[in-house]
Amino acid sequence: MKRTLLCLVVAISLQPVLHAQWEWQYYSPTGNNLNDVEYLPTGVVIAVGEKGIFLRSTDHGVNWTIIESDRSADLFGIAFKDALEGYAFGANESYAKTTDGGLTWSFSPIIDSTSTTVIYDMKFIDANEAWKLTNEYFYHSTNGGQNWSSSPLPPGATPHHLYFRDTQHGWAYGPRTLLQTTNGGAEWNDRSSDVSLFRYNGLTFTDSVTGWISGYFGAFNDYDGYLYKTTDGGATWALNFDVPYAFGTGDVAFMDHNHGWFLTRSRIYGTSDGGASWQLQQIGTFSRISQLDSARAITAGESGQIFRTENGGIAWHSINPASSTYFQKLFFVDSLVGFAATYNQLLKTADGGDSFSPLPQSDVSSMFFTDENHGWIGKNLGGGWSSIFHTTDGGKTWTDQTGEMPYSTLALWFIDDTHGFATGSAGHLMRTSNAGATWNDTTFSDQAEFSSVKFITKDIGWIAGSSIYKTTDGGNTWVRQFVDGVQYFQIEGLSVVTDKTVYAVGQNWMIFKTSDGGNKWTASALPGPGHDVGGWSLNDVWFLDSRSGWIVGNDGLYRSSDGGDTWQKENTPVDRPINSVFFLDQHDGWAAGRAAFFHTSDAGVSTINELSVSTDRITYHTLDTINVTFTYWNRQDTTVVLTFPTGCPYDYCIDSSKCWHRYVACTQLFNYIHVGPHTIHTWNSSFPSEFFDPGLLSEGSHKLVGWLHGHDDLHSSLIDSTIFIISDKDSITINIATGWNLLSFPLDVPDRKLATLFPSTASKAFIYTGTYEPTDSIPWHRGFWVKFDSTFTVAFSGTARVSDTIDVNEGWNLVGTLTRPVQVSDVITIPPDIRISPFFDFKVHPGYGAITVLSPGWGYWVRMKASGKLILK
Numbered sequence: 001m002k003r004t005l006l007c008l009v010v011a012i013s014l015q016p017v018l019h020a021q022w023e024w025q026y027y028s029p030t031g032n033n034l035n036d037v038e039y040l041p042t043g044v045v046i047a048v049g050e051k052g053i054f055l056r057s058t059d060h061g062v063n064w065t066i067i068e069s070d071r072s073a074d075l076f077g078i079a080f081k082d083a084l085e086g087y088a089f090g091a092n093e094s095y096a097k098t099t100d101g102g103l104t105w106s107f108s109p110i111i112d113s114t115s116t117t118v119i120y121d122m123k124f125i126d127a128n129e130a131w132k133l134t135n136e137y138f139y140h141s142t143n144g145g146q147n148w149s150s151s152p153l154p155p156g157a158t159p160h161h162l163y164f165r166d167t168q169h170g171w172a173y174g175p176r177t178l179l180q181t182t183n184g185g186a187e188w189n190d191r192s193s194d195v196s197l198f199r200y201n202g203l204t205f206t207d208s209v210t211g212w213i214s215g216y217f218g219a220f221n222d223y224d225g226y227l228y229k230t231t232d233g234g235a236t237w238a239l240n241f242d243v244p245y246a247f248g249t250g251d252v253a254f255m256d257h258n259h260g261w262f263l264t265r266s267r268i269y270g271t272s273d274g275g276a277s278w279q280l281q282q283i284g285t286f287s288r289i290s291q292l293d294s295a296r297a298i299t300a301g302e303s304g305q306i307f308r309t310e311n312g313g314i315a316w317h318s319i320n321p322a323s324s325t326y327f328q329k330l331f332f333v334d335s336l337v338g339f340a341a342t343y344n345q346l347l348k349t350a351d352g353g354d355s356f357s358p359l360p361q362s363d364v365s366s367m368f369f370t371d372e373n374h375g376w377i378g379k380n381l382g383g384g385w386s387s388i389f390h391t392t393d394g395g396k397t398w399t400d401q402t403g404e405m406p407y408s409t410l411a412l413w414f415i416d417d418t419h420g421f422a423t424g425s426a427g428h429l430m431r432t433s434n435a436g437a438t439w440n441d442t443t444f445s446d447q448a449e450f451s452s453v454k455f456i457t458k459d460i461g462w463i464a465g466s467s468i469y470k471t472t473d474g475g476n477t478w479v480r481q482f483v484d485g486v487q488y489f490q491i492e493g494l495s496v497v498t499d500k501t502v503y504a505v506g507q508n509w510m511i512f513k514t515s516d517g518g519n520k521w522t523a524s525a526l527p528g529p530g531h532d533v534g535g536w537s538l539n540d541v542w543f544l545d546s547r548s549g550w551i552v553g554n555d556g557l558y559r560s561s562d563g564g565d566t567w568q569k570e571n572t573p574v575d576r577p578i579n580s581v582f583f584l585d586q587h588d589g590w591a592a593g594r595a596a597f598f599h600t601s602d603a604g605v606s607t608i609n610e611l612s613v614s615t616d617r618i619t620y621h622t623l624d625t626i627n628v629t630f631t632y633w634n635r636q637d638t639t640v641v642l643t644f645p646t647g648c649p650y651d652y653c654i655d656s657s658k659c660w661h662r663y664v665a666c667t668q669l670f671n672y673i674h675v676g677p678h679t680i681h682t683w684n685s686s687f688p689s690e691f692f693d694p695g696l697l698s699e700g701s702h703k704l705v706g707w708l709h710g711h712d713d714l715h716s717s718l719i720d721s722t723i724f725i726i727s728d729k730d731s732i733t734i735n736i737a738t739g740w741n742l743l744s745f746p747l748d749v750p751d752r753k754l755a756t757l758f759p760s761t762a763s764k765a766f767i768y769t770g771t772y773e774p775t776d777s778i779p780w781h782r783g784f785w786v787k788f789d790s791t792f793t794v795a796f797s798g799t800a801r802v803s804d805t806i807d808v809n810e811g812w813n814l815v816g817t818l819t820r821p822v823q824v825s826d827v828i829t830i831p832p833d834i835r836i837s838p839f840f841d842f843k844v845h846p847g848y849g850a851i852t853v854l855s856p857g858w859g860y861w862v863r864m865k866a867s868g869k870l871i872l873k
Helices: none
Strands: 003-016 034-039 045-049 054-057 075-080 086-090 095-098 119-124 130-134 137-141 149-152 161-164 170-174 177-181 199-205 211-216 225-230 238-243 249-254 260-264 267-271 279-283 288-291 297-300 306-309 327-332 338-342 346-349 357-359 364-369 375-382 385-391 409-414 420-424 428-432 440-443 450-455 461-465 468-471 479-481 491-496 502-506 510-514 521-525 538-543 549-553 556-560 578-583 589-593 596-600 608-623 628-633 639-643 651-655 658-661 669-672 679-683 702-712 723-728 730-736 739-743 765-768 772-775 784-788 792-800 804-808 811-815 828-830 839-843 847-851 860-864 868-872
Touching: 034 297, 045 075, 045 086, 045 297, 075 119, 086 119, 119 161, 130 161, 161 199, 170 199, 199 260, 211 249, 211 260, 225 249, 238 267, 249 288, 260 288, 327 364, 327 589, 338 364, 375 409, 375 420, 385 409, 409 461, 420 450, 420 461, 428 450, 450 491, 461 491, 502 538, 502 549, 510 538, 549 578, 549 589, 556 578, 739 839, 765 811, 804 811
Parallel strands: 034 075, 034 288, 199 249, 327 578, 364 409, 409 450, 491 538, 538 578, 608 639, 669 702
Antiparallel strands: 003 608, 034 045, 045 054, 075 086, 086 095, 119 130, 130 137, 137 149, 161 170, 170 177, 199 211, 211 225, 225 238, 249 260, 260 267, 267 279, 288 297, 297 306, 327 338, 338 346, 346 357, 364 375, 375 385, 409 420, 420 428, 428 440, 450 461, 461 468, 468 479, 491 502, 502 510, 510 521, 538 549, 549 556, 578 589, 589 596, 628 679, 628 702, 639 669, 651 658, 702 723, 730 792, 739 784, 765 772, 765 784, 804 868, 811 860, 828 868, 839 847, 839 860
């Protein structure tokens, strides 16, 4: 018997209101360049840097917390008046103050994002005397920074740093500038001719006559670093130490006459004999150093590199990767296992990108993996030659499948475990049907350089570079395609969405698109400042569907929600060249480039979007039997506003006894999220009743837990349809007890302030990071203590948190949980087996107790034998 399937066709327009949530990965806690670090007498350490980053450590730099800030201007330095009161400063008049040792910061209202004023440095000589340096003025305070008097910089002077030995004797130094005052700043004398350096980067004195200054020669050659010493208060300077090929210098610091450090951009040197000799102590990237005593010191530098020592520099411990990594290619086989190629190394991760281990391969130009163990790489051999290597054990060992080939291997793609393609320079296309045991070479007559290859089915695929070709018979024959109005181009990245829709990006900021399988290609340049500069490129592209996509290039990451009609720059932690973007599914994605490795768990969507749905096209598809497979795609933690138009009198019937009337809920407004994994469902007779009838839902906020795209198994053709699945918005109820409660907040809500969520508290909230710390904003991931004067029940509504990865430290940790109950037996740790205690909750009566289920709304104690991660799903 024939049945009729009604397919609701929707046209969607999605415009993001705010940016995606991209976070640092591999570089932890940050990969932002750090410009200054301050070791407080209490052992607390503060670091600041690029895009307004604040870091704080309470354990001498072992563990770090990012302090939230709503400013993104670069911070150049910090200055503390005492252990509690301090200031951070930088570009756009950025000026922040703390009175609690850096736990919270308040920005001055004088900040102007368009201001050209830069605050370069600030120094407290004592509790009253302070100096501040901008790109135009010296500022002086005699009452601890409450009031300031100003004086202009000398003509042509460009100091970036201040140093004061006492209230009368000080120095200002920087590019081509070395100024000295001996009368409390009444006069500044030019001393740059005494030490002829192009840039002065560090200066310190150990007493009234003994001092040190570091710098380098030459505007275009900062390779050589030099350290000079004075023994007459700066009247004369003598070369003490030169470091050829130091790539510039950083700071110089002495704890006493004998013990000090000299930083270049790539090395730390230490002395214990007053500079008579210097020893190389550590290789890395360094800008500034701060000391607590003769044993403990902290350095901060580029790409978030932090090094600490507890023994005067005999050993330095890195808090981040010890060198900047330039990622070129990415490939993930699941949410944990992935591969990354750098300029000189192939790396593998088993924890989703938090850490990498090297594999015995280098100079990798392309790669493809069918699973964790089986993969192929194209390897540069130099001089334009290459080979294809194969692994069957996850990269531990490799077999050369082709030997040396006189052309580059630029891209790889496997349709299945045995059928694959490799593209390269000089028009070469390699093909295998036996997992690479043999490769057959085809050379295209136009000698194109093919940088990309992608297939949508076993038969339909494209290769692209300086030309575009399409195959519809699995690569047996190829037909060249052309771009309207563009004769010469170089495509760097390719994304095949369907057999009709394909996107490509390339040099000169060009974006290419076809919507008819390549019969017509159009090209446009990515709009934006600087994108008219020839030669700069877009490096990669990835579309999840015909509307949602990302492109990456020399100035960062961009996202489109309307099929590439418009692009918005993503709010990544830093703006750096990005070479590769890779999405595993509708929520997990990675982007990587120069000293950058970012991850998103929400498909780049982290806030409210407007979605308009048109229902003016209805398609009927007649089947001999009902045997339809639906692919159920979901996005985690996504909130959008769905507006249906008025008047949708459509009925949906499988037969006369199974009808759902007015399938679309007319004129209602829905807030919805997508939750859960990507799953395949097959229904042979009818549709599951749980997602019908949304028309019966009451007005208000509801949750769209997914959508269905139809596929007709009988005819092996795609049905152009979208069915929305709607349910109530997530909510939790928490029973509050009188006294101290151990809670967590597992819902995504716009305002996480304690006073908003719990207006009747009798205390601040306290989190635990080795010590208790008060907070006025409820954190994700963490449990927290808060006190109440009465017993009551409180209900909350918001977006579900269906998975989470929580950083944990050695010892006891106070953690939160998800919107749904989580079995303790399902909690995963990275590394494995680091949890050494049960999870403990706290109830006012009878107190602590071990539990087997993590329930929403409560906080939990758990003890770890080493630092790592908890994964909750």
